[in-house]
Amino acid sequence: MGASAMLKGPVRRRRRAGRAGGRVALGFLVVLGVATLLAGPLAPYGYNDQDYDAILQGMSGAHWFGTDDLGRDVFSRLLYGAQVSLGSAVVAVVVAVGIGVPVGLVSGFVGRRVDAVVMRVLDTLLAFPTILLAITITAVLGTGLLTAMVAVGIALMPSFARMMRAQVLVVRDRLYVDAARTFGLPGWWLVARHVVPNSIQPVIVLTAHMLGAALLVEASLSFLGLGTPPPQPSWGGMLREASRFLDGLAPQIIVPGLAIALTLLAINVVGDWLRDLLDPRVTSRSRRRAVPEATTEAAAV
Amino acid sequence: MVTALRRKVVSVLLTLLFASAMVFLITYLVPGDPAVVVAGEQATPEQIALVRSELGLDDPIVEQYGRFMWGVLHGDLGTSLFTREPVVDIVARTLPRTMELVVAGLVVAIAAGIPLGIAAAMRARTATDGVIRAVSTAGLAIPNFWFGLILVSIFALEWAVLPATGFVSVFDDPVEGLAHQVLPALAIGLTAMAAIARQTRSAMIEVLSADFVRTQRAMGVPGRAIVWQHALKNASIPVVTIIGLDISRLIGGAVVVETVFGISGLGGALVSATTQRDFPVVQGVILVVVFLVVIVNLLIDVLYTWLDPRIQGV
Numbered sequence: 001m002g003a004s005a006m007l008k009g010p011v012r013r014r015r016r017a018g019r020a021g022g023r024v025a026l027g028f029l030v031v032l033g034v035a036t037l038l039a040g041p042l043a044p045y046g047y048n049d050q051d052y053d054a055i056l057q058g059m060s061g062a063h064w065f066g067t068d069d070l071g072r073d074v075f076s077r078l079l080y081g082a083q084v085s086l087g088s089a090v091v092a093v094v095v096a097v098g099i100g101v102p103v104g105l106v107s108g109f110v111g112r113r114v115d116a117v118v119m120r121v122l123d124t125l126l127a128f129p130t131i132l133l134a135i136t137i138t139a140v141l142g143t144g145l146l147t148a149m150v151a152v153g154i155a156l157m158p159s160f161a162r163m164m165r166a167q168v169l170v171v172r173d174r175l176y177v178d179a180a181r182t183f184g185l186p187g188w189w190l191v192a193r194h195v196v197p198n199s200i201q202p203v204i205v206l207t208a209h210m211l212g213a214a215l216l217v218e219a220s221l222s223f224l225g226l227g228t229p230p231p232q233p234s235w236g237g238m239l240r241e242a243s244r245f246l247d248g249l250a251p252q253i254i255v256p257g258l259a260i261a262l263t264l265l266a267i268n269v270v271g272d273w274l275r276d277l278l279d280p281r282v283t284s285r286s287r288r289r290a291v292p293e294a295t296t297e298a299a300a301v
Numbered sequence: 302m303v304t305a306l307r308r309k310v311v312s313v314l315l316t317l318l319f320a321s322a323m324v325f326l327i328t329y330l331v332p333g334d335p336a337v338v339v340a341g342e343q344a345t346p347e348q349i350a351l352v353r354s355e356l357g358l359d360d361p362i363v364e365q366y367g368r369f370m371w372g373v374l375h376g377d378l379g380t381s382l383f384t385r386e387p388v389v390d391i392v393a394r395t396l397p398r399t400m401e402l403v404v405a406g407l408v409v410a411i412a413a414g415i416p417l418g419i420a421a422a423m424r425a426r427t428a429t430d431g432v433i434r435a436v437s438t439a440g441l442a443i444p445n446f447w448f449g450l451i452l453v454s455i456f457a458l459e460w461a462v463l464p465a466t467g468f469v470s471v472f473d474d475p476v477e478g479l480a481h482q483v484l485p486a487l488a489i490g491l492t493a494m495a496a497i498a499r500q501t502r503s504a505m506i507e508v509l510s511a512d513f514v515r516t517q518r519a520m521g522v523p524g525r526a527i528v529w530q531h532a533l534k535n536a537s538i539p540v541v542t543i544i545g546l547d548i549s550r551l552i553g554g555a556v557v558v559e560t561v562f563g564i565s566g567l568g569g570a571l572v573s574a575t576t577q578r579d580f581p582v583v584q585g586v587i588l589v590v591v592f593l594v595v596i597v598n599l600l601i602d603v604l605y606t607w608l609d610p611r612i613q614g615v
Contacts, residue, residue, distance in 0.1 A: 261439070
């Protein structure tokens with residue numbers, strides 16, 4: 001009997017609904033990704049092409065989403081802005097994983113004093129609201145696109161380190177690791193062969209959700225003027241520029257925010273789907289009981 | 302209970318000690334010479350030397366840290382490098398506004414989130430539940446500053462029923478204060494509301510299927526009393542956890558949303574200090590925020606033991 005046949009009706013129905021939502025969300029992200037990569041050929045105008053005869057226009061055939069205060073095409077800037085916003089979210093998560101996973105791994109595997117100190121530092125970092133931590137790191141490194149990516153990455157790093165450590169603590173004492181240890185195999189071999197492969201799954205799910213968090217923090221930084229410098233477009237930066245000429249509901253203010261919200265929604269849905277997929281024994285409801293919606297919450301900064 | 306609390310307090314003090322050390326080290330993590338960064342590229346050597354001595358960078362690091370901690374413990378967070386204003390004064394001026402917004406956002410989040418979660422749990426897997434779940438899922442994906450911009454566009458600019466910018470404390474003028482704070486509070490509270498609604502829903506669904514609820518129903522206890530008096534208290538622990546996490550998030554949200562509404566709170570101070578690289582202000586603001594977050598979390602741990610006396614080892 002297959003695993004899905006053993007599931008009760010409502011659970012299976014919900015699983016199927018989750019799968020459909022997950023597929024739609026994944027499809028959206030794929031289309032978005034392709035459009036982002038093809039921003040050059042797809043965009044009708046350059047991101048900095050100014051037309052002073054067409055300033056702050058509404059939606060039209062020539063400018064689908066209108067123009068901004070410098071007469072630049074919002075649709076084109078949205079496409080180019082996706083490269084910055086999505087690209088920097090990906091880089092930030094790579095930074096967070098690249099630092100967080102090794103730190104958690106070492107802390108969990110070595111244990112004792114190293115673990116105590118590392119955990120204390122991580123707990124302290126987690127006491128900072130994420131956006132404030134990112135702003136502080138920006139203050140240290142200076143503003144700009146690259147430093148914003150690094151700042152967001154470092155701000156999200158403690159979550160990865162904590163999760164990796166928690167996983168390692170469980171796997172470290174499993175019988176097969178003990179068995180391998182009694183063979184006199186070196187520590188690095190145990191880590192590479194047994195600990196990492198058996199600890200990495202929740203980290204993958206966290207990565208999906210943290211991509212959303214990174215997108216949101218980067219947008220917030222750019223909105224505050226601490227991220228991507230003009231004239232380079234980013235979704236948060238576009239909202240910053242539009243907010244200075246706010247005059248009621250206009251596409252300039254609706255479109256970039258909607259782009260962030262829809263992308264974030266799609267990332268969250270795919271993240272939940274991935275979580276259910278990677279651990280088929282646990283239905284999303286009983287998982288939520290054990291972990292208080294922690295993974296989904298992570299995306300909301 | 303007392304030993305558990307004592308252990309918790311020691312842990313909190315350690316976190317604060319570590320946080321202050323990290324905040325102190327900020328100036329040391331600056332790539333290159335922090336004095337040059339602060340003084341600017343075109344500064345003369347004399348100006349750089351002046352900044353250096355002002356930041357206290359000439360002294361041994363241990364002495365600097367000692368002086369920093371001595372100041373912190375005596376309510377001295379240094380002075381702004383640009384306005385010469387004591388950082389404590391800047392914090393005293395901006396913090397009350399930000400905290401008022403955070404509390405207003407929290408009120409919105411709890412007042413809307415918990416009833417929504419309960420309503421969804423009581424009608425689980427119906428259309429009502431579906432709508433509430435959709436709203437809360439969307440709420441988690443909407444950036445708070447964008448929601449603030451949309452609210453301003455509609456209520457202040459299109460309909461002109463509420464002010465677009467500025468801040469009035471409800472303690473100075475309750476009517477004006479509410480009018481000024483309702484939009485920022487909605488913007489700040491949206492994400493937390495969505496998180497609380499989701500958590501309340503799943504916790505209530507679980508509790509409502511528990512044996513004691515069935516027993517109470519069988520004994521004829523009215524449904525309303527079961528939900529609001531018995532089930533909610535039992536469902537409240539995960540909800541309180543989420544609220545605790547939300548405090549940190551609400552402060553972060555307020556810092557960004559303030560900009561939308563032109564409120565010069567902690568966020569404005571932090572952002573301009575970051576752009577100017579006014580390190581004493583950045584350090585002071587961040588330290589105060591971390592202190593607040595840690596204290597709130599300690600209070601929440603105390604709240605746990607009150608909600609569920611079985612929890613001892615917090």
